[in-house]
Amino acid sequence: MVHLEKIEYKPMPVRDLLVEMKDISELMIDLAYSAALFHSRELAEDVLELEEHVDTLAYILGMNAMLAARDAEDAEALVGVSVVAAAANKISDAAADIAAIVLQEIGIHPIVREAFQKVEERLARAQVKPDSILIGQKLGELELAAKIGVDIIAIRRGKKWIINPKGDETVHKEDVLVARGAPLGIEEIKGLAEGTVQKLED
Amino acid sequence: MVHLEKIEYKPMPVRDLLVEMKDISELMIDLAYSAALFHSRELAEDVLELEEHVDTLAYILGMNAMLAARDAEDAEALVGVSVVAAAANKISDAAADIAAIVLQEIGIHPIVREAFQKVEERLARAQVKPDSILIGQKLGELELAAKIGVDIIAIRRGKKWIINPKGDETVHKEDVLVARGAPLGIEEIKGLAEGTVQKLED
Numbered sequence: 564m565v566h567l568e569k570i571e572y573k574p575m576p577v578r579d580l581l582v583e584m585k586d587i588s589e590l591m592i593d594l595a596y597s598a599a600l601f602h603s604r605e606l607a608e609d610v611l612e613l614e615e616h617v618d619t620l621a622y623i624l625g626m627n628a629m630l631a632a633r634d635a636e637d638a639e640a641l642v643g644v645s646v647v648a649a650a651a652n653k654i655s656d657a658a659a660d661i662a663a664i665v666l667q668e669i670g671i672h673p674i675v676r677e678a679f680q681k682v683e684e685r686l687a688r689a690q691v692k693p694d695s696i697l698i699g700q701k702l703g704e705l706e707l708a709a710k711i712g713v714d715i716i717a718i719r720r721g722k723k724w725i726i727n728p729k730g731d732e733t734v735h736k737e738d739v740l741v742a743r744g745a746p747l748g749i750e751e752i753k754g755l756a757e758g759t760v761q762k763l764e765d
Numbered sequence: 766m767v768h769l770e771k772i773e774y775k776p777m778p779v780r781d782l783l784v785e786m787k788d789i790s791e792l793m794i795d796l797a798y799s800a801a802l803f804h805s806r807e808l809a810e811d812v813l814e815l816e817e818h819v820d821t822l823a824y825i826l827g828m829n830a831m832l833a834a835r836d837a838e839d840a841e842a843l844v845g846v847s848v849v850a851a852a853a854n855k856i857s858d859a860a861a862d863i864a865a866i867v868l869q870e871i872g873i874h875p876i877v878r879e880a881f882q883k884v885e886e887r888l889a890r891a892q893v894k895p896d897s898i899l900i901g902q903k904l905g906e907l908e909l910a911a912k913i914g915v916d917i918i919a920i921r922r923g924k925k926w927i928i929n930p931k932g933d934e935t936v937h938k939e940d941v942l943v944a945r946g947a948p949l950g951i952e953e954i955k956g957l958a959e960g961t962v963q964k965l966e967d
Contacts, residue, residue, distance in 0.1 A: 577876055578876040578879055578880065581876060581877065581880045582879070582880045585880050585881075586883075589794070592791070592856070595852075599849075640874040641874060643866050643874050643877055644874050644876055644877055646862055646863065646865075646866050647801075647863055647866070647877050647880070649859075649862065650797075650859035650860070650862045650863050651859070653855055653856070653858060653859035653862070654794070654855070654856055654859050656855060657851075657852035657853070657855035657856045657859075658852070660848055660851065660852045660855070661848065661849055661852050663848075664845045664848050664849070672842040672843060672845050672846050674779055674780040674783055674846055675783065675845055675846055675849050677780055677784070678780065678783045678784045678787050678849065679787075681788075708947060708948070709947075709949070712914040712946075712947050712950075744914075744947075745910060745914050745946075745947075746910070747911070748914075
């Protein structure tokens, strides 16, 4: 799992790096809980991969923050950024710890399952089937948040994760959608992805 | 901030302790982001208090888990519980780190504020004003989740926090409600608490 590749400096806006770290680490918590709840090794492996990605982002953010600091005032302000980045990293580590239980097959105690039950109500993971009406639609045009109170927080397309997809992202066949929202909406998005629901109600 | 009181064993179900740790730590992340976003020392202090509470729960959970293990099989299963509890504790620490920035007045860099902007859309903190229609109503009867897509995730009543309040919890005047949900619902719950919205639409 651990790749000891050298992480090279890439010029990237610190803001974008921080937003990505924060969004991914929050998503990872939900994914890790889901992995434990559904006993999904696949999902647990996704979490560990994302954890590595967050580590890489943390390094790149550190380098860019250092280069961004021109004077003492900048440095002071940027310390806050690095604290938040470190917190996101800690959250990502916590998610990886939970995912590791699934992979180590320690077994999920019924107590843990109960503790995670509320997660199940507000999170769905559904693969887009060939007869889903979502295929070819842009997320922004679907207006899922307004219509059914659901946000698509990630899409797994083949090996690639799209975290917090933008409105112009199009749904592809076989995409795995990770959605978060109100319990009723969660049921509806599953049906829409799987093709059992053929109409998106307002 | 740090109280070095002896934490004594209390017999409590491990399940309840784990659920509480998980719920509080997740809430703390949102509260910490809000504290940074709204530059609220009060909210930041709440987070640090909750962090101490989570630490205490972790100790009590540890003691109860040890006493619950009767044989090797129990012990194996309970290791998973302790990993999840440790993860919740790590998340709570991360939230406290963020809250500490607010209290240390390092200053919130505009970059951090931007990274937290999405939190603002899905989280509200509103005090219940004397002419709010919510006063005296039970949460379960209000059906906020079904009607406006909003969950009350915590209530601060005086010095006391009620985390994940149950349906039979009644809203009091001056309660501070922390709500999470869809952006439109978030605006509505603020209005309902503050008395500017006098009707809960279906």
